[in-house]
Amino acid sequence: MASPQGTIEVTKSNFVEKSNDFIKHLPNASFIAIDEEMTGISLPPNEVTPLSKEDSPAHRYSALKRVPERYSIIQLGISLFEQKSVTETAERDAASFIVRRYKFTMFPGADPNLSREITMHPSAMHFLRENNMSFDTWVQDGIPFCTKFNAQKVVERFLERHQRRIKAAPIMSPNNSQRLVLSRDADKQFHARCITRLREWLDAPLPTPAPTQEGVSLLLPRCNSFLRRSLYEAIQRDYPYLVVETENEQIRVWRLTDDERANRNQRLLEEDFNKYLTESVGVYRIFLALTKACRGEPIKNDLENAILAENATVATADFVPTAESPISKIPLVVHNGLMDLLFLMSHFHSPILPGDWVECKDLIHSYFPVIYDTKVLSTQYCAESPSRSHLQAVYEDTLESYPEWQLKNSDEEAEQQAHDAAFDAYMTGVSFCGLTYTIHNQCEVLPTSSNARFKLWEVSEKLEYPRWLFGRNKLHFHLSPFTIDLETHCDPLGRRISALSTFRVSNINRDITTRDILDCVRGLTDSNQRAIHVDLFWVNDTVFLVGARITSLQQSEDQSEEIFRESGKVLRCALEGRFCNGETIELLVPPARPEKTNSIWNLWGLLGSNDSPLSERPAKRRRTE
Structure with a gap:
């Protein structure tokens, strides 16, 4: 499996460029593997009560949901696995993949209306520090994120500003009853001096040629916001063809030809586009692209187009829906991924998750119709369950079974380690490929024709054998005999x-x-x-x-x-x-769901560890076959 670029580190400083690269390659993926690192994955001891290992997912959910509602994603790792060729042998199909690994470092933005507070669990921070997490990069250059609702509000404001700019509409258009009336003599004198200066400047001939491609401008004296508004109103009323903007508590007035106005509008549009993606929408852009690929959906409207467009010109162009043709759903692959999915929902759908477990499952399934959990594949669908089923062990077992899939450019692999979100996502994808081929071969499932290629990731969601043979849409449930089933209301x-x-x-x-x-x-x-x-x-x-x-x-x-x-x-x-x-x-x-429960459990296994606190284990061995 070749990784031509290594891990693509995505931060706020390169977000637009690298997210465009991600969106460009996403439709070509055969399947997508993800992993996350968080600021915490368990609640403080004083907020929890012991769990029963007989609890069903519905029973535990009211406590479980409090974790992603409280803590934040630090890193989102996504690996795109694109199959390039298949060579069939008598034993198995040997697949060749191009793998693109992305690591998005996330930090809440400055806008309190779009962001969430950061809560950090000390043990999680120590764990990440021990695994070389760069907290400086996280704080200084982390990409903001927001929910779908907030992203739509940001995009609507961006599109409105663009329309107002190209129509040369005034920023403020109060009617006469709302116009400011100056009462202080000093304010009236200041206002009169500024307007006189503006008239003298307008009467003077334009310099030839213009100093810049965006015309000439006049910077009026510094004043408070009250006086600036008074000047805005007067200029927009008497000189509607002028462009007025605020600059460091001063008003700058522009005289522009049609060409100069077009150049200026284009520059401001590009700056505005990059700013709203980098400072406000952020990683929601990645989530939207990811979920549309997993759902097999094209861009549907102006708002989605403005978020996913590669540049400002495309973002503001009139959106014309393409003729809808069938688009294959791309499977999402996780390892022990329930918590990863819940964190995605709390960050990009709503900070408060549904109160009902069935509603939560339906929500996850609506965003990701086809999910495979390599923890489930390795423990439930392989003929012999491994003695170790944490991610790194499954990955190492896969490379032993399929040594030809060892990462090319091995110098880079030597520098990688578990608990880096991008490399964990890569290990998850490699494990998925190996597990699916192993299960396919052990069950002797024959291809439909002599030259057919077995590719689980191209199987329709409507077919049944990917479900009973590979556990489609089933998730591992930590410290429990139950399995989560996203396709039914019971687990x-x-x-x-x-x-x-x-x-x-x-x-x-x-x-x-x-x-x-x-x-x-x-x-x-x-x-x-x-x-x-x-x-x-x-x-x-x-x-x-x-x-x-x-x-x-x-x-x-x-x-x-x-x-x-x-x-x-x-x-x-x-x-x-x-x-x-x-x-x-x-x-x-399964026990009846209680009216109220505060039970929670240690979730370190979700970061790939197979260890559990001794206090949570019975005195005897937990499981023996």
């Missing part, structure tokens, strides 16, 4: 187990060990003599979950349901034979 159990055959065993003796449980369920088979494999999940020292797990990844939904039901009956009989001294055995039912 199933993950790790290839089902509520049809998963049991909650409680009130067990604290002396019971993992080995005791595994001995109890070892060697079980169904009526077709298929071995029943199990997944074990410790909730605490007296409660565990155990479920029958399907190891074949080629079962249809109906076949899987039948297998789960039969395996559940066999598994329950085995459990009842072993735990018959007051223990409770029941099918796992």
